[in-house]
Amino acid sequence: MATHGSSMARKTVAVRRFFAWAQQHDVIGTDPAATLMTPKIPSALPAVLNEKQAARLMEVVDDDAGVEGKKTAMATVDDDSVGLDGADVRDQIPADPQSKAAQKPEDQGEPSREARSLALRDAAMVELLYATGIRVAELTALNVGDIDFVNRTARVTGKGDKQRVVPFGVPAGHAIEMWLNGSGAGDGPVLGRKALCNQRSGDALFLGARGGRIDQRVVRGVVHDKAAEAGVPDISPHALRHSAATHLLDGGADLRQVQEMLGHSSLKTTQRYTHVSIEQLKARYSQAFPRA
Structure with a gap:
C-alpha cells in the first residue's frame, strides 16, 4: 500500500x-x-467550482425548491460543461432518502408535502454553504436563533468552540426564509421546517426527514446529488467552502477578511486560495492571450 x-x-x-x-x-x-x-x-490545491458552475448549481437547487427570482448574481451560464481539473471525486454518500423524492412526481403528478419541504431545506443548505463558506459541521450545528435576517449574518461556532459572525447574501437569505416560513399560500399546506418539526427538533435550523437535527452525511449526500443534477463536477460541502473563498478573493476581497470569515486560525491556510486564483488566472491567460 x-x-x-x-x-x-x-x-x-x-x-x-x-x-x-x-x-x-x-x-x-x-x-x-x-x-x-x-x-x-x-502542496495540493483545493478543488473548486468556477463561477459559472457555482451559478448553475445554485439555480438548480432554487428551481427544485421553487425559489423564484433569486438566482445568484453571477455570470450567465452557458451550455458547455467545464471539468474540474485535479479534483478528487469523493465517495458517493446517500442523501436523505426523501430528498430525491422532491424531484419525482407522485401518483397525482405533484410532489408530496414532505418532499417539497425537503427541497426547501436543501436549497437553503446549499445556498448558505456557498454564501458563507462555513464547514459542514458548522452548518449542522446552527440553530434558528443564529440567523440574523436584519443584518443578513449567521453566528457560527467553529473549531475549539470559537464563535464568529459571517455574512450571507440576498439569495441565501431568501432561501432560508422560505425554509423557515414555508411557501404555502392561503389554505395551502404548511411547508418547510414547520412541516418536519417535532419534539426531536429543538432549536436546530436544519432538520432531517424525521425531524431531528440534520446529520452531516445527509448534507454531503444532498450536495453530491445536486451537483450531479446540475451537471457540474462532483463536489463535497468542503469544496463549496473552497469555491466561496476563491470567488471572494477573485472578486477583490481582502485576505484577512476571508480568513476571519472562514474561521482560519492561520493566515497561511487562507493563502492557499490565492494559489487557486493564480492557477485560474494562468488558465484564462493561456486561453485569451494571443502570445500565451
Whole structure:
C-alpha cells in the first residue's frame, strides 16, 4: 500500500527523534538517521467550482425548491460543461432518502408535502454553504436563533468552540426564509421546517426527514446529488467552502477578511486560495492571450 507524503514525513521525523534520543543516552555510538531527509510534501490545491458552475448549481437547487427570482448574481451560464481539473471525486454518500423524492412526481403528478419541504431545506443548505463558506459541521450545528435576517449574518461556532459572525447574501437569505416560513399560500399546506418539526427538533435550523437535527452525511449526500443534477463536477460541502473563498478573493476581497470569515486560525491556510486564483488566472491567460 502506498504511503502518503504527509504520513512518510511523520514517520521520518519519529525515526530521527528516536535515534537522536538513543545517541544522547549512549545507547548507540552514532546516529544513523542524522542525514535522513524529510520528504517534501506537495502542496495540493483545493478543488473548486468556477463561477459559472457555482451559478448553475445554485439555480438548480432554487428551481427544485421553487425559489423564484433569486438566482445568484453571477455570470450567465452557458451550455458547455467545464471539468474540474485535479479534483478528487469523493465517495458517493446517500442523501436523505426523501430528498430525491422532491424531484419525482407522485401518483397525482405533484410532489408530496414532505418532499417539497425537503427541497426547501436543501436549497437553503446549499445556498448558505456557498454564501458563507462555513464547514459542514458548522452548518449542522446552527440553530434558528443564529440567523440574523436584519443584518443578513449567521453566528457560527467553529473549531475549539470559537464563535464568529459571517455574512450571507440576498439569495441565501431568501432561501432560508422560505425554509423557515414555508411557501404555502392561503389554505395551502404548511411547508418547510414547520412541516418536519417535532419534539426531536429543538432549536436546530436544519432538520432531517424525521425531524431531528440534520446529520452531516445527509448534507454531503444532498450536495453530491445536486451537483450531479446540475451537471457540474462532483463536489463535497468542503469544496463549496473552497469555491466561496476563491470567488471572494477573485472578486477583490481582502485576505484577512476571508480568513476571519472562514474561521482560519492561520493566515497561511487562507493563502492557499490565492494559489487557486493564480492557477485560474494562468488558465484564462493561456486561453485569451494571443502570445500565451
